[in-house]
Amino acid sequence: MEQVLATRSVSITELKRSPSAVLEQAGAEPVAVLNHNRPAAYLLSPEVYQSMLHRLNADLRTAIQEGIDSGPAIAAADVFAELNTRYAEPKRPAAKTNKRVA
Template structure:
């Protein structure tokens, strides 16, 4: 059985009937089920924005790690 990575779930048929109600009831991610298997997740905009920011931070951290072995270059502030 697949694990559901949300505290709430809704059938896809119920979602089709009234998507606005599903969004309003959601206080976090909602698993969308088709035949009792998760096929998608409905995520509030604020949570999605936080996820995107976190992913961007992780990408930037990888760049920093990759460049940490490089020789630093001295520059004057005025040159920037």
């Protein structure tokens, strides 16, 4: 069974029946929407969603800056050329055909 990552959960049926009530009861807390007792989606308040996006963007900027600070980059073409050299399949000789001339 998948882990439910919210303190409150509702069924899809309950959400369909009374979406406003579910949102009102949730407040600022995330709500897991369950389908056959498995998480199908999560409802988040606009504030929580915006906060998550800001955090993800900040983490992404930090990771990019750390990559830049770690030293010179390698061109993608050089990386792919090296991978092709190391892992390319050997070329197979052309198959011989036994054609008879009449």
